[in-house]
Amino acid sequence: MTTLRALECLVALVEEGSVTRAAASLQLSQPALSHQLAAIEREIGTPLVQKLGRGVRVTAAGLAVADEARVALRAADRAVRAGRRVGAGEGGRVRIACAETMTAWLLVPVLRHWRSRRSEVDLELSEHTSADRMVELVVAGEVDLAVGPRPSDTGEHLEVLGEEEVVVVAPAGHAFGDRDSVRLADVAAEPFVGFAADNGLSVWVDQLAADHGVVLDPVLRTRSPRTAAQLAAAGMGVTIVPVSALAARPPGVVRPLRPVVNREIVVVVAAPADALVARFVADLHRRGLPGVR
Structure with missing residues (x-):
């Protein structure tokens, strides 16, 4: 396969009209250029250059190849410049998977910053209710990074962004409003608004209850932690949600658990060496989790 360097040599010869001048313009020796x-x-099976007593003459085949070589060299130059722009954060695309509760809570300030400072970068966002599902998308190459709670297991590159607190939401006027914090055993004694099986919180909350030796009996289930908080505030029961689900604070009672329960928030990255993705992750770290410094 003909190299770009070889094509560059041919174009230089056509433009300079001399092997000596062409070699000098490329900072090559004459034998290296001839090679x-x-x-x-x-490769093409025909001469490109005819040697004459007074120098050389590029053949018709050589001129035809040189015309196409200029196109290839310009394309190669554009490719290099595009790569540099993306590496500098001035172009390209970042595909982000995010836990649905965290878009407004965590991502919006970073996304807004990128739209104002890196407007040439295309941002694609998808929202999910399962950390494990987001990791599947990372592994499949469908997204570049995933932001959310720690998945159950992954061999991909993972960085911890911080921890968010998990709280109890109850209706206004509920007895929990008279307490500074609520035990999980007290939550288990109440009608509980739980989560659909395809939401990662379903397994997480069940495991939390099991760790404290209690059983939660949901009166209804929803896929959305935000909806669960709103349903609890509306009198459907009580629920347990991460604080990111309270971006629009419900009118009910919100209390921390006793003892305090936090969950790690992480970013899972498909290609840590990707300069553009690394810049986005660095901005997530600089921003930090809301209320955590």
Whole structure:
């Protein structure tokens, strides 16, 4: 396969009209330039240059190849410049998967910053209710990074962004309003608004209850932690949600658990060496989790 360097040598010869001047313009020796031209001739099977007593003359085949070589060299130059722009954060695309409760809570300030400072970068966002599902998308190459609670297991590159608190939500006027914090055993004694099986919180909350030796008996289930908080505030029962689900604070009672329960928030990255993705992750770290410094 003919190299770009060989094509560059041919174009230089056509433009300079002399092997000596062409070699000098490329900072090559004359034998090195001749070697590159010979490689093209072997590949196409016909001479590119005819030696004359007073110098050389590029053949019709050589001129035809040089015309196309200019196109290839311009394309190669554009490719290099595009790569540099993306590496500098001035172009490209970042595909983000995010836990649905965290878009407004965590991502919006970073996304807004990128739209104002890096407007040439295309941002694609998808929202999910399962950390494990987001990791599947990372592994499949469908997203570049995933932001949310720690998945149950992954071999992908993972960075901890911080911890968010998990709280209890109850209706206004509920007895929990007279307490500074609520035990999980007290939550278990109440009608509980739980989560659909395809929401990662379903397993997480069940495991939390099991760790404290209690059983939660949901009176209804929803896929959305935000909806669960709103249903609890509306009198459907009580629920347990991460604080990111309270971006629009419900009118009911919100209390911390006793003892305090936090969950890690992480970013899972498909290609840590990707300069553009690394810049986005760095901005997530700089921003930090709301209320955590």
